[in-house]
Amino acid sequence: MAHDIRVVTEAELRRVIALDAGLVDVIERAFAALSGPGVVMPPVLSMALEEVHGEVDVKTAYLPGFDGFAIKVSPGFFDNPKLGLPSLNGLMILFSAKTGLVEALFLDNGYLTDIRTAAAGAVAARHLAPSQVETAAVLGTGVQARLQIAAAHLERPFGRVLVWGRDLVKAGDCAAELRKILGIEAEVVETVDEAVAHSQLVVTTTPARDPLITAGMLHPGLHITAMGSDQPGKNEVAADALAAADLYVADRVAQCEVAGELAAARARGLMTGLLPELGEVVTGAVPGRSSDDEVTICDLTGTGAQDTAIASHVATLLSGGDIGTLIGT
């Protein structure tokens, strides 16, 4: 039986979806579904291609109640900049959850991943940040640094952001962009200590392999969203800081203990008990922040559930319209 498959490019996708409160709601529902029964989310298929300085990750999740499920392929080829190409690429394939037929191909070059990742940061801020945030900080100066701060600002409209990065010029560029797009004060700070000390909400977006934030930097009323670590060996928040926090929440424990901040803590014999997941906080199955004085940490490694949710949402937005190319099969 013939059916049409919609193929949509990054430029077309950018016309129909952006990081906004609606997307945060979609990603929040994904986390809620992830904490319920009937979810099938296999471990990430990860392929390191040392010969060509590349890596490829495949993520997917089946979520009950969603009409489709996505399979996302994310190649990272780190010699690409020498060729004038971006390092990160990729696409999402949306399948019918009823028939397994391909419904749409989103040739997003990682755009949907960028915004669904930022939206998860917003979900974390919504449920875990103190009610009042005057100053936020970001460690790192790349695309996610900007998107994560924009996402957190949707939930906690702070008036000031501090930017820390190893490269002061990049940090300045990042601060300037945040000042412009959010209309808030944005300053570069020279140390991680300074960034954390003056903030109530910190997002870490670096590929650090030696922790940037240690227990001594924690202060009452701090929330940290750690999203940079997504591979074994990466570590932005020290094991002692995780252990010292009042509440640690994983996006998915099974992923965080391999590829997130939790991995380093477990390797030191810390954080070995049963730990809550963001979806459980969203649904209220476990409590989130209980006072404005607590220290909370949310560990985000990125889940196939978010991919399934954003791809399904995009399909709904595109439904009936004429964006993209229809391929008759």
Added chain:
Amino acid sequence: MAHDIRVVTEAELRRVIALDAGLVDVIERAFAALSGPGVVMPPVLSMALEEVHGEVDVKTAYLPGFDGFAIKVSPGFFDNPKLGLPSLNGLMILFSAKTGLVEALFLDNGYLTDIRTAAAGAVAARHLAPSQVETAAVLGTGVQARLQIAAAHLERPFGRVLVWGRDLVKAGDCAAELRKILGIEAEVVETVDEAVAHSQLVVTTTPARDPLITAGMLHPGLHITAMGSDQPGKNEVAADALAAADLYVADRVAQCEVAGELAAARARGLMTGLLPELGEVVTGAVPGRSSDDEVTICDLTGTGAQDTAIASHVATLLSGGDIGTLIGT
């Protein structure tokens, strides 16, 4: 930097590639590459969707010397026939092995998998079947039964084929089709014993969970290609038959010990030593059949290497032509 992605449908693919000796050579080269250094072939990502009576497998392999690598997604949704849809679907994505950019999307609904799977049977026959095959047999009556016999016939042009299946009507249809497409004698037999006893080459293509072929059925000068088992729990050739054969060859030991015939044997403590792979037989690194009297068994579970090889081959065949839809990104 903009580039074009070629999207090709099953109907278009059927116009450019079929099961023939050229394809067998391509798949033979894939197995040779698989036995060499620098291969990256992660375990199959497998997702069982019990709620919707479905399953999804993702396979991939990076092979040194190939310009691209494929990621293949194979959904099987077993309630589809009730909706008038085929159970099996899927697509292959071809990426540049240099940049990770998507080069082509082959919306093949499993067609490329069908013929690359059959071609692996031909490679097994080329290297392991006795030099003279007068009669071949096939257990099972589906698409692979027909393709595997057509593939084996490319390498050993036998004059007669015996078809065994649990459903005699389907067995009759299968025999009639083989008679027609190959121009050879084709008979239905009522027992597996009969099929094996009179043949020098047997291909098993069933989803059996209780072995069909046992050690007592083996006879000098027999080659068996077992391709039906591709999931834990499936088993077409009994453990004692594997152990009794003169030579057992896996397409990939790491897969066969989980999902192939080898799994059941290993569970019984048999076949525990180092075992050869088809690629090693292809390159001559390990000996294949050493006399026409030996009993040989080749265990095929299907490898991402075959997908990378056929997808790369199709891209070459399409190169410069106007088949498919070009999507500018």
